[in-house]
Amino acid sequence: MSVLIIAEHDNATLKPATLHVVTAAQKIGGGIHILVAGQGVDGAAAAAAKVAGVAKVLKADHAAYANQLAENVAKLIVALAPNYSHVLAAATVNGKNIMPRAAALLDVQQISEISAVESPDTFVRPTYAGNALATVQSSDKIKLITVRATAFDIAPAEGGSAAIESAAAAGDAGLSKFIGQEVQKTERPELTSARVVVSGGRGMQSGDNFKLLEAVADKLNAAVGASRAAVDAGFVPNDYQVGQTGKIVAPELYIAVGISGAIQHLAGMKDSKVIVAINKDEDAPIFQVADYGLVADLFQAVPELTQALEKK
Amino acid sequence: MKVLVAVKRVVDANVKVRVKSDGTGVETQNVKMSMNPFCEIAVEEAVRLKEAGKATEIVAVSLGGASCAETIRTALAMGADRGIHVQTDVELQPLAVAKLLKAVVDKEQPGLCILGKQAIDDDSNQTGQMLSALLGWPQATYASKLVINGDNTANVTREVDGGLETIQVKTPFVMTTDLRLNEPRYASLPNIMKAKKKPIEALTPEALGVDPAPRLKTLKVVEPSKRSAGVKVKSAAELVDKLRNEAKVI
Numbered sequence: 001m002s003v004l005i006i007a008e009h010d011n012a013t014l015k016p017a018t019l020h021v022v023t024a025a026q027k028i029g030g031g032i033h034i035l036v037a038g039q040g041v042d043g044a045a046a047a048a049a050k051v052a053g054v055a056k057v058l059k060a061d062h063a064a065y066a067n068q069l070a071e072n073v074a075k076l077i078v079a080l081a082p083n084y085s086h087v088l089a090a091a092t093v094n095g096k097n098i099m100p101r102a103a104a105l106l107d108v109q110q111i112s113e114i115s116a117v118e119s120p121d122t123f124v125r126p127t128y129a130g131n132a133l134a135t136v137q138s139s140d141k142i143k144l145i146t147v148r149a150t151a152f153d154i155a156p157a158e159g160g161s162a163a164i165e166s167a168a169a170a171g172d173a174g175l176s177k178f179i180g181q182e183v184q185k186t187e188r189p190e191l192t193s194a195r196v197v198v199s200g201g202r203g204m205q206s207g208d209n210f211k212l213l214e215a216v217a218d219k220l221n222a223a224v225g226a227s228r229a230a231v232d233a234g235f236v237p238n239d240y241q242v243g244q245t246g247k248i249v250a251p252e253l254y255i256a257v258g259i260s261g262a263i264q265h266l267a268g269m270k271d272s273k274v275i276v277a278i279n280k281d282e283d284a285p286i287f288q289v290a291d292y293g294l295v296a297d298l299f300q301a302v303p304e305l306t307q308a309l310e311k312k
Numbered sequence: 313m314k315v316l317v318a319v320k321r322v323v324d325a326n327v328k329v330r331v332k333s334d335g336t337g338v339e340t341q342n343v344k345m346s347m348n349p350f351c352e353i354a355v356e357e358a359v360r361l362k363e364a365g366k367a368t369e370i371v372a373v374s375l376g377g378a379s380c381a382e383t384i385r386t387a388l389a390m391g392a393d394r395g396i397h398v399q400t401d402v403e404l405q406p407l408a409v410a411k412l413l414k415a416v417v418d419k420e421q422p423g424l425c426i427l428g429k430q431a432i433d434d435d436s437n438q439t440g441q442m443l444s445a446l447l448g449w450p451q452a453t454y455a456s457k458l459v460i461n462g463d464n465t466a467n468v469t470r471e472v473d474g475g476l477e478t479i480q481v482k483t484p485f486v487m488t489t490d491l492r493l494n495e496p497r498y499a500s501l502p503n504i505m506k507a508k509k510k511p512i513e514a515l516t517p518e519a520l521g522v523d524p525a526p527r528l529k530t531l532k533v534v535e536p537s538k539r540s541a542g543v544k545v546k547s548a549a550e551l552v553d554k555l556r557n558e559a560k561v562i
């Protein structure tokens with residue numbers, strides 16, 4: 001048995017999501033290899049080689065992988081997969097985009113977003129917005145799996161010294177090309193790996209009012225998130241969305257402000273360690289999952305929270 | 313250009329699902345069923361393409377038991393021209409759906425297939441990617457904007473982890489929808505009446521030459537452990553005190 005992990009990275013660094021996948025791979029058992037496909041990936045490959053428990057790093061450095069186009073990366077995975085019993089990727093947008101393409105080409109029924117490993121062929125995965133946990137057994141020879149990062153502990157980034165080998169590039173499929181991106185640079189921690197997340201909903205009323213949450217986030221070194229309603233209303237960009245169809249987060253502390261607590265939102269944050277809700281409606285469903293609830297008008301409570309955090 | 317949209321019948325998004333006590337799945341008897349919201353967005357996008365003169369015909373396909381015909385009727389009422397119902401009572405998993413859709417695409421030869429990015433019941437997020445793989449077509453997933461260019465290409469803006477990204481794909485291609493692509497319309501009463509007369513062709517996996525047998529065996533389904541409501545605090549100051557001294561998270 002051996003496991004190939006498809007790295008989530010930005011060429012220079014390895015994303016924390018990959019370290020969570022390493023823990024999932026350890027639960028499956030067998031040797032662990034990491035594939036770093038991209039362009040100019042020396043930094044990310046070196047980081048992957050240092051991860052404790054990794055036996056080998058495969059580096060596929062080619063223009064075809066520069067922007068993680070699924071058609072090209074899936075081709076590479078298909079070429080490598082026969083050497084492994086399992087191929088794993090984090091259930092990031094990238095992993096979700098690429099893995100099913102590779103799975104179909106290998107005639108494999110992928111297992112999406114596992115939250116536990118029961119045995120090398122049996123896994124638990126959330127369905128129905130996390131309201132039903134299904135235990136599924138795969139009969140496929142190679143298992144292709146995406147992993148819910150928040151369900152597995154982070155593996156140590158240091159302690160390993162794996163060999164780095166070059167993998168033969170599988171070429172450009174010539175089906176699609178990257179045109180450009182609109183990515184917001186932020187000094188804040190990433191939403192999915194932040195220790196504290198402060199999220200706003202429709203109750204924020206405008207994008208401008210998110211400044212109130214940013215003030216809290218500054219005090220706590222937190223990431224800022226949002227409900228779908230806040231994203232749909234244009235208050236904040238799409239990548240802020242937490243939920244069933246957005247990002248899954250499980251920070252130490254999640255502060256939900258002006259968010260009602262629809263099942264689709266809860267699906268993305270109910271595994272947080274401590275949940276705080278600030279809402280003026282005392283019957284809002286968010287209070288049913290909150291450890292600490294504050295029934296208040298957010299426009300008064302949030303500035304007060306910022307002030308209280310200033311006092312030691 | 314002909315557009316093919318796939319539509320799935322699912323438990324309505326507003327239903328709080330209940331896990332069956334025997335652990336075999338979730339309760340779907342006497343539960344409100346609807347078209348998967350992402351499939352509604354797919355149908356809407358196809359209808360807008362037709363209204364803009366970019367699409368000539370819209371074919372709505374659903375796979376599954378008899379009641380899927382209702383979901384196809386909904387798509388027809390929104391503006392699809394005709395339906396295809398691949399009838400089977402076998403549990404369909406994404407790979408089987410992709411194989412069945414590929415067989416339909418081989419027959420229909422559309423220039424674009426639009427699917428939802430995920431179905432809100434199974435949450436697998438696989439079928440569109442698998443269909444494009446089997447067809448050898450480009451895939452444009454998580455779309456928030458579609459522009460069909462004149463030169464057999466299209467530009468698709470995608471919702472990705474860091475924000476938005478735009479790719480250019482050759483036609484034919486498969487696109488999957490994200491929430492911000494459009495806001496689906498409600499079917500008007502006259503259009504619901506008209507939809508009753510639109511044709512739905514019935515097919516079977518056997519006729520399409522596809523073995524739809526599931527590859528994953530569901531051993532059990534359980535409810536997740538519930539969080540219980542905590543305490544209400546009276547002020548922001550009390551909240552900070554609790555977070556510091558009781559929960560010790562800040």
Ligand SMILES: Cc1cc2nc3c(=O)[nH]c(=O)nc-3n(C[C@H](O)[C@H](O)[C@H](O)COP(=O)(O)OP(=O)(O)OC[C@H]3O[C@@H](n4cnc5c(N)ncnc54)[C@H](O)[C@@H]3O)c2cc1C
Pocket residue numbers: 200201202203204226227228229230241242243244245246247257258259260261262263264265268278279280281284296297298299325349350432
């Ligand atoms: C297919 C599908 C996918 C979805 N995916 C997601 C997802 O991934 N993530 C997600 O979040 N949602 C998702 N949703 C949407 C979800 O169902 C809810 O509509 C959404 O979460 C509601 O957002 P909200 O809580 O901000 O808004 P609302 O439900 O409108 O709640 C606003 C809250 O703010 C409170 N409020 C208002 N003013 C104040 C004030 N001054 N002070 C204090 N409190 C105030 C109100 O009391 C209310 O509770 C999805 C829905 C569908 C159908």
